[in-house]
Amino acid sequence: MGKRVSLKDIAAKVGVSTALVSYVINGLEKEKRVGPEIVKKIREVARELNYKPNQIARSLRKGSxxxxxxxxxxxxxxxxxxxxxxxxxxxxxxxxxxxxxxxxxxxxxxxxxxxxxxxxxxxxxxxxxxxxxxxxxxxxxxxxxxxxxxxxxxxxxxxxxxxxDNFKATYEAVTHFVAKGCERIAFVAYQSSLVHMQERIRGYRQAMKDHQLEEAIQVKELLYNHAKDFMDNGVSELLTGNQKPDALLFATNALSISGLYAIKNHNIKVPEDMAVIGFDGNEVFDFFYSPLTYIEQPxxxxxxxxxxxxxxxxxxxxxxxxxxxxxxxxxxxxxx
CATH class of the missing domain: 3.40.50.2300 (Response regulator)
Structure with a gap:
């Protein structure tokens, strides 16, 4: 293994002090007022010699x-x-x-x-x-x-x-469903005490109340690790029950994808039989025969x-x- 290139080697080749090379290598050239031509030359020589900084020593010096x-x-x-x-x-x-x-x-x-x-x-x-x-x-x-x-x-x-602002996101989604004539709007979410999920549920519930649809509220909350099992085995209860929804809102990207598979397996046509809104975009949505309306996060x-x-x-x-x-x-x- 060859000798590790040091700041001293670069300094010797450029014809400047080791301290000057150190300033440039550590990004302090402006603070130390090193001329642009010297900076350029030092960096060229460092690349030419394949200089690799000692990150451990550097971290100890910087405390970072x-x-x-x-x-x-x-x-x-x-x-x-x-x-x-x-x-x-x-x-x-x-x-x-x-x-x-x-x-x-x-x-x-x-x-x-x-x-x-x-x-x-x-x-x-x-x-x-x-x-x-x-x-x-x-x-x-x-x-x-x-x-x-x-x-x-x-x-x-x-x-x-x-x-x-998760409350506002699901509130607008419900309002959009209502504008399209939907009245039996169901919401599929995760069972979680985390604020973002609770706010999505709260936004849905408040919008349903404000649009005089409180009696039609349906929230399916499922465990994070059991989402696929729910979609495979329990979705029929939601999609074929006495209160079959005419719209489905999903609380996450993963739930949206699983939900689309379930809708397809139950031969439900979108949007003719049921309107759907997902959370976050996904390339998978582009392959669904009815491109999905979704809530986009920035x-x-x-x-x-x-x-x-x-x-x-x-x-x-x-x-x-x-x-x-x-x-x-x-x-x-x-x-x-």
Whole structure:
């Protein structure tokens, strides 16, 4: 193995001091007023010599690892996969690397991931909180570890967050159904105490009441890990019962996809027999014979803003930032 290229080697070839090379390599050229020609030359020589900085030593000097921990519910879910990619790309713009883990909506696994990432000395966290994880998030806040909650927040924890106005999203979806003549509107959601899911249910219920459809309220709440079983075995109760709905609203991307399969298996025509609105877009919807109307979350803004807030926290700005974003209802053919 050849000798590792050092700052001294670059300095010798360029004909400048090691300190000057260090300023450029560490991005301090403007602060130290290094001339642009020298900066260009140092970087050219560094590339030519295939210089690789010693990240461990660099981290010890800076007190920073330039890594952030990202914990999502399920990286296989298209929504969280897309969110993770946006966060990863945005973090790279700030010269940060992202370490990603999935909690699988399990608070024990989420807490273990947080501890593992703390052991890796990440500079901060972006977390999609799972049910029951209040204590582990509160610990991060109390220890002044930079953290931003995304997609969901915890009412009992005064943490930074960026989320959707979920109440307004489902309220508008119900209003859209009503405008299309629907009266028996059912809502399929997860059984969860998390605020984002409760707000989606609350928005649905309030809209039904405001449109004088309170007696027609039907909410099917199912366990996160049993969603597929419900769609395969229990959906007939909802779709063929005495109060068969003329419209279905789904609370998540995954439920929307499972629901479309169930509708197809029951030979229900969309939108002739039943109108449908999903939550979040998905390429799968483009292959459904009746392109799906859906609630669009501003996922790009959500991801980029979460990184921006975290970077400010890492820099020492400890002012709590809490942002609520607005949705768009993308109208296609599934509501007629």
């Amino acid at each position: 690892t330039n890594t952030i921990g990202l914990i999502v519910a399920d990286i296989a879910n298209p929504f969280f996969g897309q969110l993770a990619r946006i966060i990863e790309d945005e973090a790279a713009r700030h010269h940060y690397t992202v370490i990603i883990g999935s909690s699988d909506e399990n608070c024990v696994k989420s807490a273990a991931l947080i501890e593992a990432l703390l052991d890796r000395q990440v500079d901060g966290f972006i977390i999609v909180p799972s049910e029951g994880c209040n204590a582990s998030i509160e610990t991060l806040v109390q220890r002044e570890v930079p953290v931003v909650l995304v997609d969901r927040f915890l009412p009992d924890v005064n943490a930074n967050y960026i989320v959707l 996922i790009d803004q959500m991801g980029k803003e979460s990184v921006r807030i975290l970077m400010e926290q890492i820099k020492g700005n400890h002012q709590t930032v809490q942002i609520e974003l607005q949705h768009r209802l993308i109208q296609r053919q599934s509501c007629g």
